[in-house]
Amino acid sequence: MAAIGILAICLSCSLCLYFVLALIRQLNKLWWTPIRIQHQMHSQGISGPPYKFFYGNNKDVSNMKKEAMVKPMDLSHDILYKAQPHIHAWIKKYGKNFLLWNGSHPELIVTEPELIKEILNNRDNTYVKEKPGGYIEKLLGDGLVFSTGEKWTKMRKLANNAFHAESLKNLVPAMITSAEVMLDRWKIYEGKEMEVFEEFTLLTSEVISRTAFGSSYLEGRNIFEMLTKLTMITARNTYQLRIPVISKFYKTKDDIEADELEKGIYNRVLEIIKNTEFGSGTGGHFLQLLLTAHHDANVSQRISIKDLVDECKTFYFAGQETTNNLLTWSVFLLSIHTDWQEKARQEVLSLFGRQNPTPDGITKLNTMSMIINEALRLYPPAISILRKVERKATLGKLTLPANLLVNVSNFAVHHDPDIWGEDVNLFKPERFSDGVAKATNNNVAAFIPFGMGPRICVGSNFTPTEAKVVLSMILQRYAFTLSPTYVHLPFQLFTLRPLNGVQLTLPANLLLYITTLAPHHDPKIWGEDVHLFKPERFLEGIAKATNNNIATFFPFGIGPGTCVGLNFVTTEVKIALSMILQCYAFPFPQPMSTHNFSFLPFAHNMEFNKFYKTKDDIEADELEKGIYNRVLEIIKNTEFGSGTGGHFLQLLLTAHHDANVSQRISIKDLVDECKTFYFAGQETTNNLLTWSVFLLSIHTDWQEKARQEVLSLFGRQNPTPDGITKLNTMSMIINEALRLYPPAISILRKVERKATLGKLTLPANLLVNVSNFAVHHDPDIWGEDVNLFKPERFSDGVAKATNNNVAAFIPFGMGPRICVGSNFTPTEAKVVLSMILQRYAFTLSPTYVHLPFQLFTLRPLNGVQSMMSDG
Numbered sequence: 078m079a080a081i082g083i084l085a086i087c088l089s090c091s092l093c094l095y096f097v098l099a100l101i102r103q104l105n106k107l108w109w110t111p112i113r114i115q116h117q118m119h120s121q122g123i124s125g126p127p128y129k130f131f132y133g134n135n136k137d138v139s140n141m142k143k144e145a146m147v148k149p150m151d152l153s154h155d156i157l158y159k160a161q162p163h164i165h166a167w168i169k170k171y172g173k174n175f176l177l178w179n180g181s182h183p184e185l186i187v188t189e190p191e192l193i194k195e196i197l198n199n200r201d202n203t204y205v206k207e208k209p210g211g212y213i214e215k216l217l218g219d220g221l222v223f224s225t226g227e228k229w230t231k232m233r234k235l236a237n238n239a240f241h242a243e244s245l246k247n248l249v250p251a252m253i254t255s256a257e258v259m260l261d262r263w264k265i266y267e268g269k270e271m272e273v274f275e276e277f278t279l280l281t282s283e284v285i286s287r288t289a290f291g292s293s294y295l296e297g298r299n300i301f302e303m304l305t306k307l308t309m310i311t312a313r314n315t316y317q318l319r320i321p322v323i324s325k326f327y328k329t330k331d332d333i334e335a336d337e338l339e340k341g342i343y344n345r346v347l348e349i350i351k352n353t354e355f356g357s358g359t360g361g362h363f364l365q366l367l368l369t370a371h372h373d374a375n376v377s378q379r380i381s382i383k384d385l386v387d388e389c390k391t392f393y394f395a396g397q398e399t400t401n402n403l404l405t406w407s408v409f410l411l412s413i414h415t416d417w418q419e420k421a422r423q424e425v426l427s428l429f430g431r432q433n434p435t436p437d438g439i440t441k442l443n444t445m446s447m448i449i450n451e452a453l454r455l456y457p458p459a460i461s462i463l464r465k466v467e468r469k470a471t472l473g474k475l476t477l478p479a480n481l482l483v484n485v486s487n488f489a490v491h492h493d494p495d496i497w498g499e500d501v502n503l504f505k506p507e508r509f510s511d512g513v514a515k516a517t518n519n520n521v522a523a524f525i526p527f528g529m530g531p532r533i534c535v536g537s538n539f540t541p542t543e544a545k546v547v548l549s550m551i552l553q554r555y556a557f558t559l560s561p562t563y564v565h566l567p568f569q570l571f572t573l574r575p576l577n578g579v580q581l582t583l584p585a586n587l588l589l590y591i592t593t594l595a596p597h598h599d600p601k602i603w604g605e606d607v608h609l610f611k612p613e614r615f616l617e618g619i620a621k622a623t624n625n626n627i628a629t630f631f632p633f634g635i636g637p638g639t640c641v642g643l644n645f646v647t648t649e650v651k652i653a654l655s656m657i658l659q660c661y662a663f664p665f666p667q668p669m670s671t672h673n674f675s676f677l678p679f680a681h682n683m684e685f686n687k688f689y690k691t692k693d694d695i696e697a698d699e700l701e702k703g704i705y706n707r708v709l710e711i712i713k714n715t716e717f718g719s720g721t722g723g724h725f726l727q728l729l730l731t732a733h734h735d736a737n738v739s740q741r742i743s744i745k746d747l748v749d750e751c752k753t754f755y756f757a758g759q760e761t762t763n764n765l766l767t768w769s770v771f772l773l774s775i776h777t778d779w780q781e782k783a784r785q786e787v788l789s790l791f792g793r794q795n796p797t798p799d800g801i802t803k804l805n806t807m808s809m810i811i812n813e814a815l816r817l818y819p820p821a822i823s824i825l826r827k828v829e830r831k832a833t834l835g836k837l838t839l840p841a842n843l844l845v846n847v848s849n850f851a852v853h854h855d856p857d858i859w860g861e862d863v864n865l866f867k868p869e870r871f872s873d874g875v876a877k878a879t880n881n882n883v884a885a886f887i888p889f890g891m892g893p894r895i896c897v898g899s900n901f902t903p904t905e906a907k908v909v910l911s912m913i914l915q916r917y918a919f920t921l922s923p924t925y926v927h928l929p930f931q932l933f934t935l936r937p938l939n940g941v942q943s944m945m946s947d948g
């Protein structure tokens with residue numbers, strides 16, 4: 078009995094000791110070690126949010142992310158604060174590299190390129206991939222993304238073989254077939270709204286199935302579905318911490334479902350493997366290469382069936398998820414930056430016409446490469462790259478303890494104004510016009526959407542190729558805009574994706590036009606004098622003039638569709654011009670009057686006109702009389718008041734009845750004045766409003782900025798006179814609209830008597846045509862981006878925008894005859910635009926055809942069609 082008692086006492090003492098030791102171990106892990114590491118890093122200048130027992134910063138991160146997702150943002154690309162609010166806030170607070178706590182695991186966030194290079198280029202296994210464990214392991218297994226050592230070397234070699242640049246050429250036809258299937262499906266959306274994220278999910282699944290596994294999406298379909306479910310489970314458990322011992326015995330609902338999904342994926346991949354014949358070992362698709370390795374005669378080189386399945390899972394996941402996001406964000410960007418959409422389309426059409434892309438042509442898509450790079454910079458699908466410090470290490474001036482996690486935030490690097498400049502958050506593909514090295518100032522770690530060093534993404538050539546094929550084929554068929562139902566909320570679910578997809582508006586008809594205007598007016602092709610009439614360009618023929626680039630001059634089209642009337646038209650024009658020149662000399666050699674047809678002899682034959690009245694003359698006379706009589710009637714019905722404070726007609730009437738006869742104005746003057754204001758007060762402002770709405774409907778980021786300003790000043794109430802003076806963004810937009818599309822595009826004077834103008838001597842009666850339109854579009858004044866819509870030029874006022882060059886921006890003219898409506902019109906425009914923006918979000922309808930033309934004022938030939946939705 079006594080022995081049993083002693084045994085019981087010994088047992089309970091051992092148990093107590095075990096629990097005390099376990100407690101000390103846990104306390105060491107959950108408290109002393111974190112505090113020690115925090116102190117150690119702090120003493121080296123690395124601070125961060127303080128460690129909180131057990132949870133670390135997980136709760137803060139999770140709350141910040143949830144809060145960021147509550148409210149959508151405007152269409153800006155300043156998205157770090159939305160998708161990774163904790164990184165954004167803590168970089169600001171603690172500096173470019175800081176320490177955060179993922180539970181009790183310390184994580185060093187690194188955004189300095191010099192340190193990034195050291196980490197990612199490391200080859201002596203100081204910075205290694207950490208085995209993921211938990212749900213992520215179920216998702217990707219020990220595939221290429223996580224494997225290390227010899228296994229990684231072997232697998233990487235196989236993957237490199239399957240996806241290296243030469244092999245990619247053979248994969249292009251499969252990409253084209255998949256894109257054709259998708260575009261066939263799109264026909265049902267023509268004229269409607271469609272969501273592209275889901276579309277690209279199907280497409281990229283199909284592409285990776287065909288290219289890596291030699292099967293179709295349908296065969297791999299339930300693998301993708303199970304991977305998606307597993308992804309969701311993994312995502313919702315990212316910040317959940319498990320109590321160490323208990324989690325080994327107790328399985329949550331998510332654990333059970335994840336186990337089943339893992340098994341399901343394994344079995345389905347096995348089935349596909351069994352149905353795949355393995356070939357010679359080279360030249361086949363990735364799965365064939367894997368199978369060959371599985372059957373390797375050299376047993377030590379063989380890969381196990383589990384490795385094979387893990388590799389397939391990795392590629393099903395990594396090959397689809399990331400490219401899907403790249404395509405979605407690229408299309409989103411092109412739908413709001415329609416100038417770049419058009420540039421990309423011109424490039425595609427000039428290289429491929431309406432034919433499918435070719436591997437050779439794809440390598441020549443320079444504009445497209447710039448766009449894809451800029452999309453990868455602003456919206457990198459993979460937004461952080463993780464490593465574990467394997468043993469105590471030196472990084473720059475820092476000493477890092479073993480087991481520290483290192484998180485390279487390429488997302489933060491891509492949005493760092495110190496690297497990319499103040500315009501870091503603007504979509505400017507031209508940054509990449511001279512390649513990545515130039516864009517990054519040879520700072521290789523400044524642009525790392527695919528990582529860098531030995532573990533750089535194996536898909537880094539495959540993905541851009543797929544994106545180029547797919548985008549080319551879309552651009553050949555559709556001009557698309559962003560649907561007003563789209564809500565801008567980029568968020569991270571492994572990859573960076575749009576929370577509710579991206580909704581586009583597809584035009585009703587397939588797009589099958591090539592604009593000749595853009596290449597014919599491109600100064601990069603024709604030089605700075607592109608807009609000057611210089612027939613001498615063609616002195617040595619078209620080939621010489623175009624530097625043998627047939628796609629730069631094609632007034633009659635190119636290829637099989639070339640106009641059959643080409644020779645006929647040129648012959649006819651030559652004959653007609655010869656005969657006109659034989660009969661007439663054109664009297665006014667005015668260099669700037671290229672759009673002024675008044676010099677044609679018959680138009681100004683006044684003597685002849687005196688005796689002969691055309692049908693138009695007769696109708697015009699009648700209309701003039703009709704207007705005169707109707708205006709008279711209105712005048713008669715108007716009481717004239719005190720002479721001040723009344724409306725304009727009352728002031729005119731007062732002047733007509735002036736007691737001082739010499740000051741009086743005649744009834745004809747009065748009517749003429751009324752006619753002038755009926756015309757000038759309507760026609761010009763109408764065009765300003767129309768062009769402003771047109772511009773805002775394609776530059777929806779500015780539309781959103783203007784709406785925010787209006788809502789912050791007036792809410793849903795009508796605009797107030799005071800508030801109107803505070804509409805700064807709106808003023809910038811109106812000024813930029815007036816610059817690009819000035820309603821009045823030339824200002825005429827006649828030289829009254831022989832005069833000196835600068836160094837010129839002008840004869841009397843010469844007409845002087847001040848083309849403010851040309852001035853507003855002059856790159857020497859406004860810079861190379863003269864033809865881009867950039868209201869920010871006017872952010873510090875007109876004087877700053879024009880460099881104090883008062884005649885550089887003259888939509889209302891200048892001097893004593895400056896337009897009397899120069900204040901009235903912007904006020905009217907601000908009131909009307911504010912009230913529209915309060916009510917509607919709008920995009921350009923696909924039926925709109927861009928043809929600005931002059932009918933007195935500059936107007937759109939067929940109006941502007943917009944698609945409105947609730948604002």
Ligand code: HEM
Nearest residue numbers: 221222395396399400403458459527528532534535536540
């Ligand atoms: C826009 C598309 C893609 C992006 C942004 C992307 C991004 C990345 C990044 C940043 C890494 C490096 C991770 C690290 O260093 O820890 C990586 C690795 C990897 N990627 Fe991609 N990826 C893309 C497309 C693809 C595609 C299409 C495939 C498959 C065909 C793929 C397969 C892989 C694999 C297997 C790895 C691991 C490589 C290794 O550790 O050796 N990725 N990817």
